[in-house]
Amino acid sequence: MPHDTLAFTGGFREPVFEAQSVFRTLMDCMARPGTVGSAAVAVAPPAPLCAAVGAVALTLCDNDTPVWLTPALAASALPGWLAFHAGASVTDDRQAARFAFVEKGAMLPDPGLFAQGTQEYPDRSTTLVVEIEAFTGGRPLTLTGPGIRTEEEFAPVGLPDMFVYFRAENRQNFPRGVDLILVAGDAVLCLPRTTVVRVKEA
């Protein structure tokens, strides 16, 4: 399909119910960090964005939420798709972005460069939506914090070694900080700023 018509196809088929279902997955996963939910919805964003991340974008973004994209996504048909289906505009100012999208294989940007919110309004921070390879099979990480009874565990493939360090930095700023939505295939896992991520000791 030519670049410019890609923008007009591949949105929600049933916007009201599909958005509700994806949101509930996000809400449950944000409330229970480490829990894997499903965002299997038949949307088709332009490559290289995957369907599930596209569904998250359509669920949460609109003309009130400037969106930051990686260079590869910014160069794709995605900006037009977001504008057409969500009314969302793209910004290259990380501090202005309410959401940031990172496709699989792209370098994870330092979350510290995005809006952290202020001490008075810590909610005014960027939410990062990042696609990775998988939630299992990588280096095991343990998760603790609100939403987790004792401890959760996941072993992501596709996150840099710096990730644990990024999270520690992020945690320092509390209540300011960015929140993270990770996507692998159709599966979703959320790491709000409160979640402490550690490398699992052997």
Add this chain to the structure above:
Amino acid sequence: MYVAVKGGEAAISNAHRLLADRRRGDRSLPAIRIEQIVAQLGLAVDRVMAEASLYDRALAALAVRQARGDMIEAIFILRAYRTTLPRFGYSRPVETGAMLVERRVSATYKDLPGGQLLGPTFDYTHRLLDPSLLTDQEVEAPLEREEAGEPVMRVSDILAGEGLVEDDGSLPEGHVPGDLTREPLEFPMARDLRLQALSRGDEGFLLALGYSTQRGYARTHPFVGEVRIGEVEVELDMPELGFAVSLGRIQVTECQMIAQFKGSAKNPPQFTRGYGLVFGQSERKAMAMSLVDRALRAEEFGEDIVAPAQDEEFVISHSDNVQATGFVEHLKLPHYVDFQAELDLVRRMRRDYEAAQDKDLPEAAE
């Protein structure tokens, strides 16, 4: 004998049925029609449109009828409808200088370009009950005069010619006017949001606050530069067309209140302004709004904040009558769980109190 209260559903439905009956009233009388309310209770309709922030006379009249004439209830009904309407865009600022004026009075100049126009005002009516309104008597057609073609110059422009009044308010470069019905409220507010809040604020509340400034609670030495009522054009920019198109005319009331200002390091002595703009014909509201707007600009002019009308958080947080009535009236909802907790506490405290009294008594006898 105790039986748990049941049947809330039936009670509610019966109450609605009774309400409908009371609303209709005596069936031997003709039901009041929406067009009659629009035509004959126009100022009630205007107030509902103004405080509901929705310009639609028929819907406002429907709300008045549905609310049995309870203004705040009617405002509430119309607002709850407004909130579901999609936004297609934001109009250009209306040009009140180009208003088709029906009424225009200035207290600051005896005569001025465009003249003084009394229009349909209660001002000089003697407030004697009019028996002719008991029956449906013929009403004379109004007199009309030839269009003079003279522009009705704004008083603020006359003063501006001498540089004696501050400029029309301006907002920082690139500032997109806010909309407090779509964004969370935050203090301090920019003046655009404040004016929006005042424009939909409760007429009675603003009237009282405006009055308080006259009585010395943040006196601003106000003069009515002018009040004008009439129709203005509403235009919408069409980016596809590259120009603005007219959506039609609306009636508004505008008040420019001129107030004294001694000047500061930054500004020379000059008159300042308070501004009021309201849907429909609503002079009291526009005037009260302009007084309160001026009082709320205290900080801007380096004035001491000493009175309620100058306190932005106080004024704006309490000016909305739909919020106020909801919260005041919610006190009639059941609170027996919290009351039980308080009852238990008071009983306990009373026992402690009485025990302490009893303990004191023998000592006193000694």
Add this chain to the structure above:
Amino acid sequence: MTTADLATYNFAYLDEQTKRMIRRAILKAIAIPGYQVPFASREMPMPYGWGTGGVQVTAAILGPKDVLKVIDQGADDTTNAVSIRAFFQKVANVAVTTKTRAATIIQTRHRIPEEKLTSGQTLVYQVPIPEPLRFLEPRETETRKMHALEEYGLMHVKLYEDIARNGHIATTYAYPVKVEGRYVMDPSPTPKFDNPKMHMSEALQLFGAGREKRIYAVPPYTEVVSLDFEDHPFEIQTFDKPCALCGAQDVYLDEVVLDDRGGRMFVCSDTDHCEQRCASGHRGHLAHDKEAAE
């Protein structure tokens, strides 16, 4: 204008843009437990102060698979609970229940159900004044700073003044809590009896304040501690008698005035809990009278 022109409302009443705005606020609220997220509360078709915040939160999360329970003062049949439940049946055609166990979403005013909530459930509180410091400091500009600086001395002073004057803390409902060791939060006007249920709850707890335009949250398994002092630990009220209908102890009771000679009885405020117990054979000392009357 015809009725058809007027009344076309979206699923769950709110338009999609409004739902997105509320959903974003909910996610941030979950990410910052106990922090009040400002949101652009809409004018709802019920009065402010009557649950518009809770209704907006419920409308934003509700889907066709949900089962909704609405309670006010613990009861499903209080008029405002009936009215809100009917609203969602009308605008979302949602399945409703009075059974705590069967509900996926429970909207509540002033109570937390007696039955322990589980991990599939979300409890939505209607909140009148979300700011726990509001009664000490009426200005939002000031209280926001206090939260930012974690400056809660004023609250402790107030509670301590209670102790000095009365020998104990004289706050019986809307008793302030500290969430995850950071934010002081208003639990809404639930009796302090219910505060311990918030601590490490399996259910997600969402709080909506429509008039005050705030949403906040307590995720599951989150520390919620009622403020107290070492020498005056937090304690909940106790009742001398069990429920007169089901005989339950350790539940919150409503006092019912029986006659004009000072006759009183105490019954469960949580009507579903009481009914479930009665159904499984529990009897209080006045249960017989009730059965005779029915």
